[in-house]
Amino acid sequence: MNALLQVENMTLSIAEKILCQKLNFMVYPGETWGILGPNGCGKTTLLHTIAGFRKFTGNIKLFAKNLDTIPKRELAKTVGISLQETHDVFPQTVFELCTLGRYPHLNFFSYESEIDKKIILQALTAMELIELRDQKIQTLSGGERRRLTLATLLTQAPQLYLLDEPTNHLDIHYQIKILHHFKNLAESTSISVMMSLHDINLAAQFCDHILMIFKQGDYLAGPTSMILNPSNLSRLYQHPMSMIGKHFVPTFEKEVNS
């Protein structure tokens, strides 16, 4: 089977500062990857680079094609990203905003078809926004906006979903529901998901692969069972971690010497 995403010798840097060097990993269709790391380690930068927003050194290949040779519109059919923050200036309805996800699939002259509308409605249903479809986005809560961003991404229907902290602003119920949705989507339609997460237990539950980016500039990538253990996590967050049953738990003392 061909790798969906292949990252070779990539250097992550932001404003001349190198975050992580010689990054190498491959993502196959159907896999769900969790990206873990402390604040400022480059999780968002990595996702933005794969989405094609940033210049980079090394190679990124999507279905064996170099990222920088793929036209933007084609790229949008292959890779989609949900951003950590969105700033909506104009008063659109939930439905209108979700419609934008279909943009890369429309021809120059075509209007959204019945099929497009069906896809939009399915995405809104999946994110439990269907009742709010005619509301202005300015009236939505933080969690509802997050789900709308994800619904728009579902409407875009790429092969590789990049989710930057998808569980932000969501209550426990929706965190689990939404991660279930993406994991099922990955398994049933052989798309891939890469998401940055802060909740280790959600990563343990929903991700079959983990990428850890350490503050020191090295990284670990591989199947969850091999990577996710208290010693790696303690090193990752510079904070002692232990396991209680199936769950990872941090030490709650104020000052700790790691």
Added chain:
Amino acid sequence: MHYFSKYTRISKHNLMIKTKFNMLIGLLILAMISIFFSIAKGSTSISFSQLIEAISRSQNSIIYQIIVELRIPRTLSAFVTGGLLAMSGVIMQILLRNPLADPYILGISGGAACASLLCLFFGLAGYWLTGAAWLGSLCVMAIILALSQKYHSWDSEKILLTGVALTSGFSAFISFILMISSDRELHSMLFWLLGDLSYAHKPYIESVILFIAVLLGLSLAKQLNVLARGNREAESLGIQLSSLHKKLYLLCSLLTATAVALAGCIGFIGLIVPHVLRLIGGYDHRWLIPSSVLLGGSLLTIADTFSRFLFAPQQLPVGMIMAFLGIPVFLWLLNSGSR
């Protein structure tokens, strides 16, 4: 049951498209009424039957002269200027991602005003004035484009601030010209600054520019929809940002320059028409662009008609009437719809 409820939702969306189409027809009718009203009303009122008679039969009558030589060019000028400004406002607000943006915010009108006022100061008029306004706006366009190239990417905030800074510079220069001008020049300068259609020539080139701009705008409409969401979001949906920004910038600044060269600085239209349309009909630019031209054109045509006959034979600057008529309506709309 589930399938049925889905089905009704889809038809509701179709209904929305149909409503938008109906609104477009409504605006078209409004445009025709306003044009007829503008041709018929003025210092001399002309009835509908006189109008038909004048056009069809008596080529030498005085009414024919008034209609063909004065009223039609003037009405067309008003309509085209309104359309240009409203469409420019729609694009400028998306380009700068700022609902307060209007066609003049980047200082294009300021440059045109300086050049035109200098012309008036030296006693030049007619085509000199139009030419100077064009030259002034093109210079500002070039300055902003050159500066925006220097930034890493299209940075709306920086460009907005550049525009605001240029505008204040220009307004200082405008004040200076006003200070040193004689009373007689001052009157025409004030008219120019408030926006005035009385020296507008026959606006054939401008009509063609507007028509081409609408076609270009429609071809970019879907991209405008996506861009409204934000730069990053648009890029992730497959938009080539730098080229789109440049196209939109050139399009809306040319629209503004054309309008300013034709009729001076008519305020309000470019800011308010886009908002009114978004309030009543949503924000899809495939609809917003033609609607803005129709509504902007109609409003300015109506305002111009009032400016001609309210205190006839004294004429008022159309920009002033526009603000008097439009602002209450807009405030009412803004507050009536808490949707």
